Amino acid sequence: MRYLIIGGGLAAAKAVEGIREHDREGDIRLVTEEEHLPYERPPLSKDVLQGKAGVESVFPHPRGWYAEQGVTLVLGDPVASIDPVGRTATLRGGGLLPWDRALVATGSQVRRLGIPGADLPGIHYLRTLDESLALRARLREGGDVVVVGGGWIGLEVAAAARAHDCRVTLIEPQAAPLEGVVGPTLGAWFAQLHDSHGVQLRLGTGVVAFTGNGQVNGVVTEGDVTIPADVVVVGVGIRPRTDLAASAGAQVEDGVLTDARLxxxxxGLWAAGDVARWDSTLFGRRLRVEHWANALDGGLAAGRSMAGADVIYDPVPFFFSDQFDAGLEYAGYVAPDAGAELVVRGDPRANEFMAFWVVPEGSGVRLLAGMHVNTWDTMDAVQALIRRRAVLTKEALADPSATLDELAG
Known part of the structure; x- marks a missing residue:
């Protein structure tokens, strides 16, 4: 069997593991766009960006591991097109690779701003290892850093910039960071966290232009206020890289659509990681998740499925974030139309609490998602409650004396 893995992220690396669990002899070729070995992305905005970890920390496997697994690596020469009839892939450099089963793990790309001055030097985006290293080098020089966007990446970059003792301003058009994701109550907590660590917040306003003469030196807001900037980091979201799969005839709708086997x-074509939108039985809808655990688990599941294993991919989505002295984990999924209610356990002012998103169910409520801040070893129980579709009470969820393990049974 000839396997082709297209992508240079964690999903691609884990797919090799999944294949080799069930097929020790098949030919595997892994093709990346970048010159690097497949790597994980969370450290790029966390420990690597802060200088707490070296470059080697991002690679799940060293080069020798791929050789041991009999994998042929094609680095820096990405797949330009896929022929699903002839079962070949054409590389950008003109090479032709045959395949019997192929995995699209092309990930996502950043959304870029198309406003005046957007191409000035000194404006950074953060998606790749090289971008993280370039930004880290610049943050070490200090100065005024303006972060455009108050999502997960923007908040983590702001925390990293403060760790380098930069002066940081964060601009976010919503009334609070992450308000559209976690709601106004927790959005206000994120705002307070960053404010308490010296981040200047400009909320409820967008960006209309960048200023500078050969180098960015300012960010103009909707209120016609110019904020001085030596460095600008834009984090306004990502979108799945579906073009390759779509050109091969795969069905695409906010990601590459897959069944529960990916x-x-x-x-003959599978998809995993950021780019995949899989059919989830647990949540009764298709899901696309842009976080580390989906790449980890999805890549492994796709590799197993490609090698013939009977795989059903139906995880409880999970992610984590580190910002200043707050470590948090989140598990679950809340649809935009769910009408979920927030239940808080503990005191957010102490930076040690849990949050639950629930909907009415029978005589109580059902848990859709849970998040902890500095309240460790709780996510297994949260995921168990979600999987069981357990009917709970808001009072029990809010009561710190009612352990989640007991509620999960």
Whole structure:
């Protein structure tokens, strides 16, 4: 069997593991766009960016591991097109690779701002290892840093910039960071966390232009206020890289659509990681998740499925974030139309609490998602409650004396 893995992230690396669990002899070729070995992305905005970890920390496997697994690496020469009929892939450099089963793990790309001055030097985006290293080098020089966007990446970059003793301003058009994700109550907590660590917040306003003459020196807000900037980091979201799969005939709708085995609509073609939108039985809808655990688990599941294992991919989504002295984990999924209510356990002012998103169910409520801040070893119980569709009471969820393990049974 000839396997082709297209992508240079964690999903691609884990797919090799999944294949080798069930097929020790098949030919595997892994093709990346970048010159690097497949790597994980969370450290790029966390420990690597802060200088707490070296570059080697991002690689799940060293080069020798791929050789031991009999994998042929094609680095820096990405797949330009896929022929699903002839079962070949054409590389950007003109090479042709045959395959019997292929995995699209092309990930996502950043959304870029198309406003005046957007191409000035000194404006950074953060998605790749090289971008993280370039930004880290610049943050070490200090100065005025303006972060555009108060999502997960923006908040983590702001925390990293403060760790380098930069002066940081964060601009976010919503009334609070992450308000559209976690709601106004927790959005206000994130705002307070960053404010208490010296981040200047400009909320409820957007960015209309960048200023500078050969180098960015300012960010103009909707209120016509110019904020001085030696460095600008833009974090306004990402979008799945579906073009390659779509050109091969795969069905695409906010990601490459797959079944529960991560198979696309094209015979012999799988998808995993950020780019995949899989059919979740647990949540009764298709899901696309842009976080580390989905790449980890999805890549492994796709590799197993490609090698013939009977795989059903139906995880409880999970992610984590580190900002200043707050470590948090989140598990679950809350649809935009869920009408979920927030229940808080503990005191957010102490930076040690839990949050739960619930909907009415029978005589109580059902848990859709849970998040902790500095309250460790709780996510297994949260995921168990979500999987069981357990009917709980808001009072029990809010009561710190009622352990989650007991509630989960």
């Amino acid at each position: 198979r696309t609509s094209v015979d």
